Amino acid sequence: MSPEDPCAAEIAGIRESLAALGDPWRCGETKLSKLSRECRKARLGVPAPSAGEITARAELPARMAEFALAASAPREVPAGEVEHEPTPCLPVSFDLRDVGGRNYVTEVKDQGEVGSCSAFGTIAALEGTAAFTRKVPGLRLDLSEAHLYFGHAVAREAILPDGTWPDEMFADCVALGVTFGDYYPYYDDGSGALNPGWPDRLAKAEGVVDLSRDPAAIKRHIHEYGPVTACMIIYDDLFHYTGGVYRHTTEETSGGHCVALIGWDDEAGCWIAKNSWGSEWGENGFLRIAYGEAYIEDYPDPRPTTLGCTSVNLRAWLPAQRTLGLFATAHDANGWAYLENLGWTRISGGPHGTTSKLAQLTSARVHGQAIAPFIDDGELSMIHPAQ
Structure with missing residues (x-):
């Protein structure tokens, strides 16, 4: 300088x-x-x-x-006082x-x-x-x-x-x-x-x-x-x-x-x-x-x-990513997907839509293919195969 x-x-x-x-x-x-x-x-x-x-x-x-x-700093509890709900x-x-x-x-x-x-x-x-x-x-x-x-x-x-x-x-x-x-x-x-x-x-x-x-x-x-x-x-x-x-x-x-x-x-x-x-x-x-x-x-x-x-909350198409995990209960309208860059996300669309998306995600996961997800208010509402 x-x-x-x-x-x-x-x-x-x-x-x-x-x-x-x-x-x-x-x-x-x-x-x-x-x-x-x-x-x-x-x-x-x-x-x-x-x-x-x-x-x-x-x-x-x-x-x-x-x-x-x-x-x-850790909180010191005075003698005789019981701390019922300690603050982390x-x-x-x-x-x-x-x-x-x-x-x-x-x-x-x-x-x-x-x-x-x-x-x-x-x-x-x-x-x-x-x-x-x-x-x-x-x-x-x-x-x-x-x-x-x-x-x-x-x-x-x-x-x-x-x-x-x-x-x-x-x-x-x-x-x-x-x-x-x-x-x-x-x-x-x-x-x-x-x-x-x-x-x-x-x-x-x-x-x-x-x-x-x-x-x-x-x-x-x-x-x-x-x-x-x-x-x-x-x-x-x-x-x-x-x-x-x-x-x-x-x-x-x-x-x-x-x-x-x-x-x-x-x-x-x-x-x-x-x-x-x-x-x-x-x-x-x-x-x-x-x-x-x-x-x-x-x-x-x-x-x-x-x-x-x-x-x-997000409403958007997100970049293509892998499906790392899937979960569904006996009730087929309750399905979840764990996406690589999004975490656990509930699958929306009712019984038929959820079943269809689970099948699509399962196939993509088995074949190592990425999918492009559309997220709406915290739910996975649409899926496209990655280009």
């Missing part, structure tokens, strides 16, 4: 501050470092908090850090990218120079939840941020001058659903087009829960269901983050931003987050951020900003 580089002095100043703190994280030139302040702000997308809301939460960061660490103990660390060697987190994406981070954070939660609740990392959904942001949010006139809110994005995912990326490609200039057949290539969220200001609930949700969408204040030093556990070194801020929490590490005292600034920023697109930092557990706004969902 040459001395003439306009971001050189900025990075040097951050490094001095980090050295005084014992170098908790690393900074350097990233793809955002050389951008102007206006272009950096364009890569955010959550309305900035008011000074009053920040002041009202002055004691929150320390409390959130304390509660986050306590969430994984959470692990001291958990990462959806490596659960027993399986990765349930989809690839890092890049929102470009438009404030669509709430759409990316919400989609990351849906994609991860769909795979993790089915225990099938091979599902690898690629849902459309463009549909949420340029489609639903624009139609509702919900895009504010400095961004959108993830609770509204989740509401759209419940009520309307979101199509797949190939049916509405994302371009940050909004030039993508929605395929008119999108109602037959759709994902819908269910069981949306507000986890704001509750680190224990955030951890439990990640551990049981999948990623959690969270909002945070962006301090200007974060644009130069290249690794480590982030804590802000400056009070200068650029606005609000939305990420997806995918795990935690109590030994390091941090959350693990998936960002939407591309894989060339941070730790291959991911961020480790200290508990209580940047108000990530409860963004300074009255509305819910830390959210998850408990399931994702």
